[in-house]
Amino acid sequence: MTKYKVLVVDDSVFMRKIISDMIAEDGRFEVADTAKNGLEAVEKAKRLRPDVITLDIEMPEMNGLEALKRIMADNPTPVVMLSSLTEEGAAETIAALEIGAVDFVRKPSGSISLDLFKVKSLLLDKLAIAVMTRMARPQPVRPTPPVANVRPTPSFPAAKPKELTINGSGGRVERLVAIGTSTGGPRALQQVISALPAELPAPVLVVQHMPPNFTKSLATRLDSTSAIKVVEAANGDRLRNGVVYIAPGGWHMIVKRDDMGYRVCLTKDEPRSGHRPSVDMLFESLLPFRELKRHIVLMTGMGSDGARGMQALKQAGALTTIAESSETCVVYGMPRAAVELSCVTHELPLYRIAAKLTELVGRDAGGKP
Template sequence: MVVKVLVVDDSSFFRRRVSEIITQDPLLTVIDTAQNGREAVEKAIALRPDVITMDIEMPIMDGISAVREIMAKSPTPILMFSSLTQDGAKATLDALDAGALDFLPKKFEDIARDKDEAVRLLQQRVKEISRKRFLLATSVRSKMPDTIVKASERSDLQRSSPASIPKRSGKVYQLVAIGTSTGGPVALQNVLTKLPGNFSHPILLIQHMPATFTAAFATRLNGLCQISVKEAEDGDLLRPGCAYLAPGGRQMMLEGRGTGVRIRIVDGNEKINYKPCVDITFASAAKAYSDKVLAIVLTGMGSDGRDGARLLKEQGSTIWAQDEASCVVYGMPQAVAKAGIASESLPLDRVAQRILMELGR
């Protein structure tokens, strides 16, 4: 089935450029374009596209307001285009909070080594998030009052019996590590905001994200969460109740053992696709903490995290993966699950609860 795309941007040049890239793929087609947020809302309702690409700064109605209205009236997977600035980072995070699923920089050279790679990446992102239209509709229905949605019609994701919840393993942990990519900002917010302020372990967060975004994202999480959240800095001593977000454009590693473990932030190998890379941080955690790591792979494209998770498992640590139904993109968790590395597959809404149970909270 061909994916129908609505392209929204106030620049006619950018609308044309994005449309040309999308239509190069035989599985994608641009059904229309819009030059402001108000047009986007009207055409989203009338045309029912499978995916919308959306600019943030537009006249009449901005992209964030448009996302919010579209998600309320006609839930559709939305891919934002953002500038890689601090203001752009904040606006993009606001758009993700409003319901957008993913984002890409407006300057394609910022996301790829060459033009062909940028084209493939945009096409791939559009196809991946198009698969989540049904999930968005289910999510909206799950938030309706009980008088509107009958209990029998609720998604299985919102239904869980005590018997289906695993029991605590009894293992001793010293670290929680979470890796994610596409859909990760919202997923991490879902998990971390449910943890208590006296959480007893340090947490490492590895989110594929540009360098200009991670500081803003850490600040946002810190304001929303009971635990402390900060962008990791070289030399940080890991302490309980604090989550350390790997800075974009660099690699986060650990040095030392036991209670004296510190974070090392390095540039890393230029040949590695991801900066930060989940595999690198997980592998470093395996050396520093051996069998005392609870590692979780959340939504994301690709397979980053699989090799690092394998090293952790070989040391005796515990690996969990987010389940397919609740992922924006079931790539990274699927890679871990298919390799037989994950001992549990969890819906996003139960990850925090399961962490607290496993740690004996």
């Protein structure tokens, strides 16, 4: 059996040894070489043409982010980042995912520690997914222009979303967008969320499979590049039009209704299909709300999380079910599962999803398509 070639990049001799040994123990992979900094990584990626690269971020001479940019420009290769648990490390990891890294593995809390063995199974799983991904030279993410003449209903006047008080009063919520994604999701979300108009007459709920701390950095990054307001959801948040709520890592995000409207509820229920947050948990929580005009989206990701929930929502009267098409998915898993259940009304490439949502939600809210 042909083994996948791995290039291991880390400035620590100890870490290179530990990571290489873990990979070598798996019969699917072989370590083609190692590199101690970004400059070596770029040169060896070009010369060795590995199937996948593990890449540290903090390195001398050329850091991981700069090396990643060069690798993706010169010789696009699946990359799994090794990320620290610090706030800065999380922010850098989100940047790496936007540049084109397939996924990441958290380093243990010790900077150099045998605890790294605890992530062995996760690292090998991520590498196995990475070698199956579709790689291309990433194009700059540009906001998709909104569809002409689509306006929110007069009941929801255009606002300055960056100044909103999330738990304050706002327009009545009559429609809702829910998005689920996994591997490749941060870059896909950047493309979609940054193209949504500030005055979108609906709240947007997002489940991205990601651990704690990293979802906060994801929300902060998306907020800085988008017209629409983006926050990491907090328990009890009142849903507001023109606000995107990112499910926090380690928590299921569901929606509940009370006399004041709709609110976020975070739970520590058991993971679903290995995930917490789970897309299916969010989607299923929307089933009772037939009074809401619901628009549901599944984008790139391994597995089938969200497909059954999308099917149930379509049967419960959801107006729109969108699946990202295979041509732009990093991993065509979750959307494909939904397509195979025949519950998708629109199968679209990534660059068309925001415009379609803007059109459909605007039309639904009384705009003129």
